[in-house]
Amino acid sequence: MRAFLHPVLGAAGFVAVWWLATWLRVADPVLLPSPVDTWRDTVAEFARGPLWNDLLRTVWRTVQAFAIATAIGVPLGLALGARERVYRAVEFVVDFFRSTPASALFPLFLILFGVGEGTKVAVAAFGATLVILFNAAYGVINARRTRVLAARVMGAGEARIVWDVLLWEAMPQILVGMRQGVSLALVIVVVAEMFIGSTDGLGQRVIVAQALFESGLMYGVIFLTGALGYAFNLLFLVAEKRLVRWGGK
Amino acid sequence: MDDGVRSEAATGESAITVRGLRKSFGGLPVYSGFDLDVRRGDILAIFGPNGCGKSTFINMAAGLMPIDGGSILYGGRTVRQTRIGYVFQNYREALFPWLRAEENIRYPLRRLGLPRREIDRRLQQLATDFQVRFDLRRYPYELSGGQQQLVSVMRALAVEPEVLFLDEPFSALDYETTLDLRALLQDVLKRLRVTTILVSHDLEESIALSDRLLMLTRRPTAVADDVAVDLPWPRTSHTLSEPSFVALKRRCLDVFEAAVAGRV
Secondary structure: HHHHHHHHHHHHHHHHHHHHHHHEEEEEEEEOOOOHHHHHHHHHHHHHHHHHHOOOOOOOOHHHHHHHHHHHHHHHHHHHOHHHHHHHHHHHHHHHHHHHHHHHHHHHHHHHHOHHHHHHHHHHHHHHHHHHHHHHHHHOOOOHHHHHHHHHOOOOHHHHHHHHHHHHHHHHHHHHHHHHHHHHHHHHHHHHHHOOOOOOOOHHHHHHHHHHHHHHHHHHHHHHHHHHHHHHHHHHHHHHHHHOOOOOO | HHHHHHHHHOOOOOOEEEEEEEEEEEEEEEEEEEEEEEEEEOEEEEEEEOOOHHHHHHHHHHOOOOOOOEEEOOOOOOOOOOOEEEEEOOHOOOOOOOOOOHHHHHHHHHHHOOOHHHHHHHHHHHOOOOOOOOOOOOOOHHOOOOHHHHHHHHHHHOOOOOOOEEOOOOOOOHHHHHHHHHHHHHHEEEHHHOOOEEEEHHHHHHHHOOOEEEEEOOOOOOOEEEOOOOOOOOOOOHHHOHHHHHHHHHHHHHHHHHHHOOOO
């Protein structure tokens, strides 16, 4: 009950402060609309339809980017982690591009993939892949040596060991990587929707609402992206709990 | 090694034959020309001061660590060509926590490609042999330490190994559990005549569980004493207080102290 009550109280407190600020006229209502106005404008936009589409587009792009990143990052990370010397050789490159702001790569990806759907998904997938790969590789590198030896003594070959032991040993870390990866993919998709010729998506919606001074809607969509990011995060936290029941035991 | 043991090797009764074993770490030799023969069905305990290379030996014998020179053969075959079982000291890190206890035991049998019915038969047999009274469908982390190590032992014996390696199998368990598990283990090992190498840093355990006790010196490792343990089986907690056991332990302690002091 408490676990549920505290976040609700926190959110209520936040709305209360916000409402107080608008009531005291801390800022121009055009810059800071009240919570009620924000709610009303956002619900109205949902009712009219297009905001649903924007939400779905953003989710779909993020899911695509994340799926690609997982499909590449997990197997590659496992393989590299199993050959630690190879991983050490590529570690710098991985770390370097993992640290490079993905937004700096927009122009490059625009050249490679053109002004379209592909670029947004590709940049997001690129960033998320490196995060997932890095975590998967470290999960394998930190695998309990005894378990690998146990499998070897029981007649498991190298490929078997990767599948039967290393994948499971790395599972907690892989899920952490996937959780970080999906969050990053969402960030990149939203930014890409703002700046790479988009006609839909939450990112595009925020920037259009801002340009048209529809500040109630702008705040609403910002909160919507926040809720989306939070939901993705929560999904993976639950998955971690369900899939890695042995964690920490 | 005396000639008696050598001639047994020639008649094929030797399950393990070590010749001229060499191993060094960072230029420091641990083994430089080590010989050993272990008779089929014997439980050989290896005991010695810390860092004498007990675990190194068992790891090399099980093929988990490369050797620098010499040979370790099992009836003329390499370890890769031999069915072996290995029980690790740290059961927490040796069992697969993502598999149920029974799936852990089935794992090596699946690797052998045995048919499902045979795998289930062996699982049942092991559960009977070891008088398992807990639910094998539970996960390792839901079991006590003793139960987990029992599962490790069952997993190692499931393949009906020609040689069983026990690397300090009881050192992480409390005394009561150790006595229980020791009694179960000796019963099964003696009945099935499994050739076993036990590494232990507990002298009492080494004597109580072995047919033969090898006392090792400090590095470079040599045999300080090769003790035949002629106590009758089964060995119970009463065995531990019998004069013959106490005398044997005294003798081994003297050798051990000399080995630690470097007088051997």
